[in-house]
Amino acid sequence: MASRTPSLESLPGANSIGSLERGSLSPLTLSGSSPPASDSAVCDLREFDGLDTTCAICRETFVDPKVLNCFHTFCRGCLEREQTHPDKVTCVTCRVDSQLPPAGVPGLLTNLVIAAAVEQDADLLPSARQTSSPSARCTGCKSKESDAVARCVDCANFLCPNCVMAHQFMHCFEGHRVLAFTDLKDDKGMLGSTLTTSGDKTAFCPRHKNDILKYFCRTCSVPVCKECTIIEHPAALHDCEHLSDAGPKQLELMQQAVNEAKTRATEIRHVVKTVEHAAGKLQVQYHKAQNEINDTFQFYRSMLEERKQELLKELESVFSTKQIALTVVGQKAQETVDKIYQTCDFVERLTKCANIAEILMFRKLLDTKLQSLMSTNPEQSVQTACELEFVSNYQAIQVGVRNTFGYVRSSSEANVGPTKQPPIARPTNGSLLNGGSSSSSSSVPQANQLLHLIQISSQRDLIVPILLVLSQPLLAI
Numbered sequence: 001m002a003s004r005t006p007s008l009e010s011l012p013g014a015n016s017i018g019s020l021e022r023g024s025l026s027p028l029t030l031s032g033s034s035p036p037a038s039d040s041a042v043c044d045l046r047e048f049d050g051l052d053t054t055c056a057i058c059r060e061t062f063v064d065p066k067v068l069n070c071f072h073t074f075c076r077g078c079l080e081r082e083q084t085h086p087d088k089v090t091c092v093t094c095r096v097d098s099q100l101p102p103a104g105v106p107g108l109l110t111n112l113v114i115a116a117a118v119e120q121d122a123d124l125l126p127s128a129r130q131t132s133s134p135s136a137r138c139t140g141c142k143s144k145e146s147d148a149v150a151r152c153v154d155c156a157n158f159l160c161p162n163c164v165m166a167h168q169f170m171h172c173f174e175g176h177r178v179l180a181f182t183d184l185k186d187d188k189g190m191l192g193s194t195l196t197t198s199g200d201k202t203a204f205c206p207r208h209k210n211d212i213l214k215y216f217c218r219t220c221s222v223p224v225c226k227e228c229t230i231i232e233h234p235a236a237l238h239d240c241e242h243l244s245d246a247g248p249k250q251l252e253l254m255q256q257a258v259n260e261a262k263t264r265a266t267e268i269r270h271v272v273k274t275v276e277h278a279a280g281k282l283q284v285q286y287h288k289a290q291n292e293i294n295d296t297f298q299f300y301r302s303m304l305e306e307r308k309q310e311l312l313k314e315l316e317s318v319f320s321t322k323q324i325a326l327t328v329v330g331q332k333a334q335e336t337v338d339k340i341y342q343t344c345d346f347v348e349r350l351t352k353c354a355n356i357a358e359i360l361m362f363r364k365l366l367d368t369k370l371q372s373l374m375s376t377n378p379e380q381s382v383q384t385a386c387e388l389e390f391v392s393n394y395q396a397i398q399v400g401v402r403n404t405f406g407y408v409r410s411s412s413e414a415n416v417g418p419t420k421q422p423p424i425a426r427p428t429n430g431s432l433l434n435g436g437s438s439s440s441s442s443s444v445p446q447a448n449q450l451l452h453l454i455q456i457s458s459q460r461d462l463i464v465p466i467l468l469v470l471s472q473p474l475l476a477i
Contacts, residue, residue, distance in 0.1 A: 051117045057082065057092060062118050064139055064156070066108040069098040073111040080105045107206055115156050138163055153177040155204075172210040207232070216246035289408065296406055311390070318388060325385040333378035340373045 055062050057078035064076040072093045074082075083089045083105060088097045101107035138146040138160035148158030152167060154176040159167065167173040203223070205211045211225035219238040229240050347366060350359055 051114070053114060053117050062111075062114050063137075063158075065111040065114045065118070066105060067111045068096075068108070070094050070096040073114055076105055076108075079108070101206075103206060110156065119151070119153070119156070140166075148181075150178050150180045153179060214243055215240045216243050216250060218246065221250075293406070300401075300405065315388075315390070322385050322388055326382065329378050329381040329385060332376070336373055336376045336378070340370070343369050343373065 053061055055065070055075045055078055056072075057074050060075075062073070062075055065073045066076050066079055067073050068079075068089065068091050070091050070093075072091050074092070079089055082092060083100075086100075086104075088099050089105065090097050098108075136148045136158050137144060138148045138158050140152065140155070140157035140159045140163035143160065143162075146160035146162070148160055150159045150164050151157070152159055152163075152173075155173075157163070159178065164178060167176055167178050203213045205213055205225035205228060208225050208227040211227050213223040213225050215224050215226070215229055215233075216222075217224050217228075217233045217238050217240045219240075220233065223243060224233050224240060229235065229238075233240055343366065347362070350362060
């Protein structure tokens with residue numbers, strides 16, 4: 001058990017308040033005794049093994065570690081330097097903003113676990129460091145340059161000689177246990193024995209520095225002091241009870257919340273495994289859909305190639321027919337010309353050898369023959385024979401491809417927009433082209449019918465109405 005702090009004059013090397021050297025301060029309580037240790041508050045030093053006590057901002061051991069809303073911890077001084085807004089501070093690790101209490105950064109909750117770990121770390125104490133390491137600074141007063149010579153277990157501050165003197169004489173520090181660095185160097189076990197009872201240290205109100213937190217406001221879920229119950233948490237508006245009565249129940253509720261959170265974490269961990277499995281399945285479905293799109297494209301290309309060959313063959317046939325027709329027209333026209341000249345030559349010879357009466361005997365026959373020859377119209381036959389072109393409806397092709405090529409379907413689209421009909425089953429082994437059987441045999445005749453009608457109607461600009469009429473029954477197969 002710690003003993004009473006000796007006077008400053010009794011400390012070796014201390015001849016004034018400002019020149020107190022590291023003397024033989026004993027670990028102590030400034031009152032006559034310390035409260036009995038509670039078994040539930042005993043801190044096992046083994047709990048701190050492997051705990052990182054280095055601030056992520058300054059890369060040095062924590063000094064007055066403060067916890068943000070994201071549960072990341074930093075030195076109070078580091079947070080004050082990083083603060084750019086009067087009402088909030090941004091975590092440098094996760095970039096989440098934490099609203100500050102009215103007292104600012106000093107009003108943030110202290111990370112008691114890290115603070116206890118820092119206390120048990122002998123390397124933190126100046127007397128246990130190498131001589132080349134810098135000394136710890138006092139965190140108990142406003143001075144930033146004073147070297148610490150002791151540490152208070154209860155207020156978790158390094159103390160300079162002036163603060164040691166304040167702890168000795170001021171009533172507000174009654175019951176605080178002060179540890180001298182020199183004694184800790186001689187007996188490091190004393191640090192552990194002191195830390196095991198650090199859970200019993202008196203907790204003071206952050207707003208009313210000299211008042212002990214004796215009550216718990218169930219309305220605000222926060223410990224309060226006597227002064228708080230009068231000003232900020234009046235009985236008329238807040239439900240406050242003594243901390244000794246509310247504490248066990250609140251700890252039980254906290255433990256219950258932790259257990260529920262762990263249970264939920266286990267459930268979410270299963271979801272993570274499910275997500276991993278679903279991701280693998282999604283990858284398989286993705287590649288399968290890719291292959292089906294490529295297969296559909298190949299099928300379309302084969303259909304287009306087949307239709308192309310059919311049209312080229314048909315064009316060749318029509319071209320040959322037209323060529324023959326033109327040849328016949330040319331031959332008939334030449335025959336007509338020859339007959340006309342023959343008739344004209346006959347008449348000219350007749351007029352030279354016969355009299356008028358004999359010539360007029362051929363008048364009726366001549367008129368009939370010439371009228372017959374001149375009534376022939378080869379020009380119209382020639383114009384008809386040279387008419388040959390390919391007619392296509394690009395808009396209808398575009399609509400037809402979009403309506404029949406297929407679409408991407410996923411479960412997220414189940415309840416969004418109009419319901420899409422399932423696509424026609426993909427033919428197997430070119431069954432649609434060859435007329436063979438497939439897994440969806442009922443769809444093949446209708447698909448063949450659609451393709452046949454498209455081929456016929458492509459020459460008559462009827463592809464659009466045919467697609468509109470036949471697409472819905474086929475898609476419903």
